[in-house]
Amino acid sequence: MLEVGRKGIYPADKVARLFKAGYASKYFDKLPDGQFQAKAVLRNMITFQRLNLIEHNWLLHKQFDAIFCRNVMIYFDRETQFGVLKRFVPLLKPEGLLFVGHSENFYFASEYFHLRGKTVYERVHKS
Ligand SMILES: C[S@@+](CC[C@H](N)C(=O)[O-])C[C@H]1O[C@@H](n2cnc3c(N)ncnc32)[C@H](O)[C@@H]1O
Incomplete structure (x- = not known):
């Protein structure tokens, strides 16, 4: 693929x-x-690489404007989802957005992400 x-x-x-x-x-x-x-x-503007969200060897060294992770974390239990969301935070620019699927709800990770609109979350900024 x-x-x-x-x-x-x-x-x-x-x-x-x-x-x-x-x-x-x-x-x-x-x-x-x-x-x-x-x-x-x-x-040439796009890099395709394999990334297993539940492994800890993500070779991502820059921040993104947006992360699209739609209908993927539906397979994970809440603890795993929480861990993945926590690891998304430093990968998003301060104004970056996280796009998820319509049936996904990450209210339990409100310390990391606020719901900005339907299926769109923004980073929480900790002082
Ligand atoms: C229901 S499909 C969603 C595909 C696409 N994001 C969409 O919304 O149409 C679920 C996808 O999650 C991927 N997936 C499942 N477990 C994963 C994991 N641990 N790390 C990365 N991707 C995973 C599967 O390979 C599959 O492509």
């Missing part, structure tokens, strides 16, 4: 909506088989 992501190849129907705004021609190349591949300028 990482390789699929790195290649950035999509069937035509998946990029169809991008044509109207001019993004498809700007950011995608049409392949001989009719599919579309994201241009290198776009692909």
Whole structure:
């Protein structure tokens, strides 16, 4: 799946909506088989790497504007979720946002994250 992501190849129907705004021609190349591949300028902005949330060897050394972790922690018990959320905090910029799934609720970790809107949490700033 990482390789699929790195290649950035999509069937035509998946990029169809991008044509109207001019993004498809700007950011995608049409392949001989009719599919579309994201241009290198776009692909080079993205790093794909394996990360097991319940292992402790995350090789992430910078802060992110946003973390999308949707419908993943549904598999974890509350204690594990709490531990993962705690480890997300230093990985988010001060104004960074955490996006989760519609059925996920992390009210029990309110010391780390406040609900900002539906499915969106912001970091708690401790003084
Ligand atoms: C229900 S899918 C959600 C996929 C996607 N985020 C979405 O919202 O459509 C759950 C995903 O959690 C991933 N997952 C499960 N346990 C994980 C773990 N310990 N670390 C990282 N990812 C995990 C699975 O590989 C799967 O891709």
